[in-house]
Amino acid sequence: MALRSPTLLLPLICLLILLVYWPGLSGGYVFDDFPNIVHNDNIRMEHLTPGALASAAFSSGSGPLSRPLSMASFALERHFFGLAPFPMKLTNLLIHVVNTLLGFLLLRALISGxxxxxxxxxxxxVSPQTLALLVATAWALAPINLTGVLYVVQRMESLATLFMLAGLLAYVHGRNLVDQGQARRGWSWLLGGLCFGGGLGVLAKETAVMLPLYALLIEWLLFGLGKDNPIMRKHLLRLYGLILVLPGIAALLLYLPGILSGSAYAHRPFTLEERLWTQAHVLWHYLYWIVAPSPGALTxxxxxxPVVRGLFQPWTTLLAVAGLAGLLLGTLKLRRSAPLLTLGILWFFAMHLLVSTALPLEMVYEHRNYLPSLGVFLAVLGLLFxxxxxxxxxxxxxxxxxxxIVIYGFLTFLRANEWSDPVQLAYFEATRQSESPRANxxxxxxxxxxxxxxxxxxxxQAMASxxxxxxxxxxxxxPLQALVFEHGKHGLPVNPQWWDDMREYVRTNPLSAQDLSALRRLVDAQASGVIRVDTEELGRLIREAYSHHPRRAILATLLANYLLNVAGEAEEAGKYLHRAVALAPRSSLRWAHLIQYQILMGQLSEAHVSLERLQELNSLGRLNDLIADLDHRLALATRAANHRDSRP
Incomplete structure (x- = not known):
């Protein structure tokens, strides 16, 4: 495999990636695509204006920064192409191709260095170029990375990865320039890669905060942290203290109290300890799915x-923890004799230090390995050659x-074909994951x-599922909500046990975003006449949910929605809208609901005050269109009120 110019194969590899994934572009939306894109009217722009785009960009409730670059891209595609999934999936595929090229360039620089x-x-x-090409190709065609491409909303992950790879490539180029004596140019590239790569990356998804850690890993293994240049080492230590250590301490101070107290896990069906024990098993599954994928395992x-309840529950948890510790220690010990192996394994663990430790995220998602898997393939193929x-x-x-590589491409092609049709995909997922509530x-x-x-x-068959x-x-x-919804939609009797089971669920379980969306869909559908169910049973369910989760602003809003639009208790609804803004004073959506209610009820002076509060939240002009609309409604209501008062 001594290729004189491996880079000549890059166009063919890009074409191969397109061919392998192409069948999946005809598929539909899945899971989180619906709340983030399909049912998210906030990304629907009547006119392409800066204010409308800014509003759409910050319409996601995901993450502390709302992932505006990713959401803006969805909004633009929806504006020009509607809700057709093909253009959005094609964009994801093109991002994946670009990431493959960036990955190759970065790997070539690292291996050559x-x-x-x-x-x-x-x-x-083999030559560094050939090894880099093999690793990048294996990564591009790896079945585990399919959800990072065909699962539309995971553009957040792939777009953040694009900026991270570009930032790291700029960092390596800058460090090489510094070592060659071009300090000024080198530092410009180095800092530019960190600032722009990290800055743009976190605006796509917060996982890009790990860019400095990846840069430090490269700095340590490739450049020795300036060990032969005391001045350079001092500058580097200051740099990483500023961009890595200080932000790390700030993050710990911000999130650690809630994590340790358990409040951060209040909406999860597991504790911090259970998550950590479970992740010891999950990480081994990730490694297996990356290197030796099987169609039955990837989903x-x-x-x-299964959630692991303790170190010996089951006892294999001890083996999993010991194995991870041994892998890390062994990798570190081999850093001098096998630096590629060390770089690859630590590359994998670097991202999982964020997504597979203490943060209260869901247990398992394949897309969390989109960037980490690149390191696994570097370790495996680097060791092989x-x-x-x-x-x-x-x-x-x-x-x-x-x-x-051929097997990876073939399995991904098969999987892309499964994703080519929503009905087919649903059957495959439910068959493979027969114990998965979501799949069924x-x-x-x-x-x-x-x-x-x-x-x-x-x-x-649907009701049986x-x-x-x-x-x-x-x-x-x-699933219970779906049974009630479909029976109410078709005028069929609703089993009273379903209402009882739903009330029992909201009493005894933390409510996830999917649970809250299910409750909201019931209320909205009943209010709009899409379904006809027992109003009192629905009210009991919503009140039960709110009484057992009184700190959830969305439930206060949902109860107000029920009271106003279903039960006809307008006066009572206002109390819960005020409660919602008290619980979430930084939420523009909660204030907008309150202002609309106050205008409806003729509470115009109160609406003016609330509108002023909403204007205080209008950073970057993202709420301009919303504020203009509410201001117009308020002005019309005020003129109508003044006209009534002026009548003799």
């Missing part, structure tokens, strides 16, 4: 992954590497959509 600086430690049977949903000239097994190594609920949703009427076999999903031990509120 390590080999030139430490030729006695990095003995490769959109992993909500049936490490040896001395004249190695008798070189042909076998080449065949193994080629075979792995989604199958029911797809069947309910294609069912011609309530007497069809598809409708019966909902009922089965609701019966699973780790189920959520959504």
């Amino acid at each position: 390590l080999q030139s600086r430490h030729p006695e430690r990095v003995r490769l049977l 959109l949903y992993h909500d049936s992954f 490490t040896g001395r000239d004249g190695d008798s097994l070189i042909l076998g190594r080449q065949a193994l590497a080629t075979g792995l 609920h989604d199958l029911g949703m797809v069947l309910a959509i294609i069912a011609p009427d309530a007497n069809s076999i598809q409708f019966s 909902f009922a089965y999903a609701a019966s699973l031990p780790n189920s959520t509120l959504t």
Whole structure:
């Protein structure tokens, strides 16, 4: 595999990536695509104006920064192409191709740098360019990275990765310039990579905060942290103290109290300890799925992954923890003799230090390995092609590497075909993950959509899927809500047990974003006449949810919505809208709901005060259109009130 110019293959590899993923572009939206894109009217722009784009960009409730770059891209595509998923999936695929090119360039720089600086430690049977190309290709075609491409909302992950890779490439270029004596130019590139790569990255998704850690890893293994230049080392230590240590301490001070007290886990069905023990198993599964994927293991949903309750519950947790510790310690010990292996393994763990430790995230998602898996392939293929000239097994190594890449591409192609049709995908997911409530609920949703009427076999199968999903031990509120919704939609009797089960659920479980969305959909559908269910039963459910979770602003708003638009108790609704803004004073949405209510009820002086509070939240002009609309409504209401008062 001695290619004279491996870069000539890059166009062919890009074409191969497009061909492998192309079948999946015809598929539909899944899971979190719906609340973030399909049902998110805040990204629908009537006119393409800076204010409308800013409002759409900050319309996501995900993360502390709302991921404005990602959301703005969704809003622009929706504005020009509507809600067709094909353009959005195609954009994701093109981002993936760009990431492959950036990954190749970065890997080539890293491998070449390590080999030139430490030729006695990095003995490769192929050129650095060839190894970089093999690693980038394996990563681009790896089945585990499919959800980072075809799962539309995960553009947040791939776009953040794009800026991280570009930032790291600029950092490496700058450090090389510094070592060559071009300090000014070098520092410009170095700092530019960190600032712009990290800054733009976190505006796509907060995982880009790990860019400085990746840069430090490269600095340590490739450049030695300026060990031969005391002045450079001093500058570097100051730099990383400023961009890594201080932000790390600030983050700990901000989040650690809530994590340790358990309040951060109030909305999760597991504790901090249980999450940490479980992640010891999850990380091994990730490594297995990256290197040796199987069609039966990779799936959109992993909500049936068993939660580990303690170090010996089950006892294999001890082995998992010990294995991870041994892998890390062994990797560190081999940093001099096998720097590529060390770089690859630590690259994998660097991101998981954020997403697989104490933060109260869901347990398992494949897309969390989008960037980390690049390190795993570097470690595996770097180890495979490490040896001395004249190695008798070189042909076998080449065949193994080629075979792995072919298998990865073939499995991803098969998986992309599964994603090409929503009904097909739903059946595959429910079959593979038979204990997954989400997979079975989604199958029911797809069947309910294609069912011609309530007497069809598809409708019966949909209800059976909902009922089965609701019966699973780790189920959520959504299957029960779906049973009530579909029966109310088709005028069928609603089983009283479903209401009882939903009330029991909201009493005894933390409510996830999906649970809250399910409750909101019931209220909205009843208010708009889409469904007809027992108003009193619905009210009891919403009141039960609010009484057991009184600190959730969204539930206060939901109860007000029910009282105002379903029960007709307008005066009572105002109390809960005020409660919502008290719980979430920085939420523009809560203030907008309150202002609309105050205008409706003729509380015009109060509405003026609330509008002033909303204007205080108008950073970057993102609320300009909303404020203008509310101000116009308030002005009309004020003129109408003045006209009434002026009548004799």
